[in-house]
Amino acid sequence: MTDAAGTAGAAGSGNAAGSGNAAGSGNAGGSGNAAGAGDRRGRRRAETKAEILEIALDLMAEEGAASLSLSAIARRLGIQPPSLYKYFPSRHAVYDALFALGQRRYRDVIAEAAARAEPPGLAQVAAAFEAGGRWIMDNQILAQLLFWRPVPGFTPSPESYGPALETRDLYAGMVRAAVERGELAPAAAGEEGLNLLASLITGPMSQQMANGPEATFDTGAYTRLLARMPALFAAAYPPS
Amino acid sequence: MTDAAGTAGAAGSGNAAGSGNAAGSGNAGGSGNAAGAGDRRGRRRAETKAEILEIALDLMAEEGAASLSLSAIARRLGIQPPSLYKYFPSRHAVYDALFALGQRRYRDVIAEAAARAEPPGLAQVAAAFEAGGRWIMDNQILAQLLFWRPVPGFTPSPESYGPALETRDLYAGMVRAAVERGELAPAAAGEEGLNLLASLITGPMSQQMANGPEATFDTGAYTRLLARMPALFAAAYPPS
DNA sequence: TAGCTTAAGCTATAGCTATTAGCCATAGCT
DNA sequence: AGCTATGGCTAATAGCTATAGCTTAAGCTA
Numbered sequence: 001m002t003d004a005a006g007t008a009g010a011a012g013s014g015n016a017a018g019s020g021n022a023a024g025s026g027n028a029g030g031s032g033n034a035a036g037a038g039d040r041r042g043r044r045r046a047e048t049k050a051e052i053l054e055i056a057l058d059l060m061a062e063e064g065a066a067s068l069s070l071s072a073i074a075r076r077l078g079i080q081p082p083s084l085y086k087y088f089p090s091r092h093a094v095y096d097a098l099f100a101l102g103q104r105r106y107r108d109v110i111a112e113a114a115a116r117a118e119p120p121g122l123a124q125v126a127a128a129f130e131a132g133g134r135w136i137m138d139n140q141i142l143a144q145l146l147f148w149r150p151v152p153g154f155t156p157s158p159e160s161y162g163p164a165l166e167t168r169d170l171y172a173g174m175v176r177a178a179v180e181r182g183e184l185a186p187a188a189a190g191e192e193g194l195n196l197l198a199s200l201i202t203g204p205m206s207q208q209m210a211n212g213p214e215a216t217f218d219t220g221a222y223t224r225l226l227a228r229m230p231a232l233f234a235a236a237y238p239p240s
Numbered sequence: 241m242t243d244a245a246g247t248a249g250a251a252g253s254g255n256a257a258g259s260g261n262a263a264g265s266g267n268a269g270g271s272g273n274a275a276g277a278g279d280r281r282g283r284r285r286a287e288t289k290a291e292i293l294e295i296a297l298d299l300m301a302e303e304g305a306a307s308l309s310l311s312a313i314a315r316r317l318g319i320q321p322p323s324l325y326k327y328f329p330s331r332h333a334v335y336d337a338l339f340a341l342g343q344r345r346y347r348d349v350i351a352e353a354a355a356r357a358e359p360p361g362l363a364q365v366a367a368a369f370e371a372g373g374r375w376i377m378d379n380q381i382l383a384q385l386l387f388w389r390p391v392p393g394f395t396p397s398p399e400s401y402g403p404a405l406e407t408r409d410l411y412a413g414m415v416r417a418a419v420e421r422g423e424l425a426p427a428a429a430g431e432e433g434l435n436l437l438a439s440l441i442t443g444p445m446s447q448q449m450a451n452g453p454e455a456t457f458d459t460g461a462y463t464r465l466l467a468r469m470p471a472l473f474a475a476a477y478p479p480s
Numbered sequence: 481t482a483g484c485t486t487a488a489g490c491t492a493t494a495g496c497t498a499t500t501a502g503c504c505a506t507a508g509c510t
Numbered sequence: 511a512g513c514t515a516t517g518g519c520t521a522a523t524a525g526c527t528a529t530a531g532c533t534t535a536a537g538c539t540a
Contacts, residue, residue: 040537040538041487041536041538044487044536045487045488048488064393066391069526070526070527080489080490081528082489082490082491082527082529083488083490085527085528090528147450148390150388150389150390152303152307153307192461192464195444195447195461196468199444199462199465201443202446203439203440203442204443206388206439207438207439207442210389221435222439224432225432225435225436225439228436232472232475232476235472235476236468236471236475280507280508281507281508281515284516309496309497309498310498311496311497319518319519320519322498322501326517326518330498331499
């Protein structure tokens, strides 16, 4: 609970505005003051929403990603189940908010790793792969939601999917830099090249999560393979 | 029903004995005649079990892998839900039987492709990749169950997992042949090499199923990448 | 500061689900 | 021919999502 505050803090700060916009379809018909001066109500509402998502993450960690129950959330929050519908119109809406939250965090992790890495190009890709892999192993429940689609009828809304496209753009930028540095052939930055790059992360991470989810990034037999993937990608698109 | 006989036929013939052994834990305390002469009862029981699995597959195809409901199976079978428990002790047991069935079919597809391919070695790997990829796209629901673990509390029993190990052995044999032919370095046949090989299939297939499940093997942007994977694997383990 | 709006809780209810308990007929083994 | 146990049933429990409608009080607005 208390240590979940770390997670919650990140969720709250990084999410307060974003979640309000993304999931706040209920505001559409309001009296017009979406973000007026005295938005005390709006603030409390956003806080409660963040709290719900935080509890949802805890529960998913305990019970599995797909077996999230609104009743359990309500129980832990200390309200009756129907009251949750004042914040999210359905169970899928909760998943959608979690999906958006996860995509944003993942994008940020990739962006930060790429920004830190020197020089631009393949070294950035390697850094982003490692950072992404570590994040996935540390946030497996969220990662399942992002990359597996484990929840029966759930497909993310276009808004929630947005950050995923930005992540792809980030990788596209790194690959273009690698091409300019002569580390890769120009085709690497094309559609097919980026698809291949995505597959090279997804492969080991899928295997690791399906066959050894209790491992850490450093001990996993499959996560270990991630370090070799940039070289493999270069082998697929060798500079002329 | 009638056209499902194709599926059922395969399930029934390939499965009659296997399913009886795998899921037939109820026989353990019997009077001793497990497969005696007049096993009319046993036959009908196995038939009904196969029919249940066939209906389950249909329903999963319609509603999604994880949202399989015993009530729906019962409804379609024309019996009351509790009666299903005479055949499977729980919902998870149905999943386990489906998992075993899927693993056997996948193994058979890989084995057949490898057997057909000439010469032994990397050409077999390429053939197995393509055959496996096609099977996965044609049996996405089953594939999700095998490679994604989309069902909350479900983990396959060791018996059901057996064929997966045999599939890995099949690939190990192909890689050893490739090493002997001088197509790959010896390390390719080691633990790490086989893990990498598995990741190279899983990557594109995961991406395809998550981002473009309605594509076919031939039209999918990610399935297309499978053809390049044997060459990538060879790049990772070039012969000295 | 007074009043009104509306957000956010509640209970009750409907319609699902898996699973257990216990009853009974009859198919089919001996 | 007789017995057994298989395979069906109904009834009941506990849990789930979601909807409808009521009520209180928080907090915006004039």
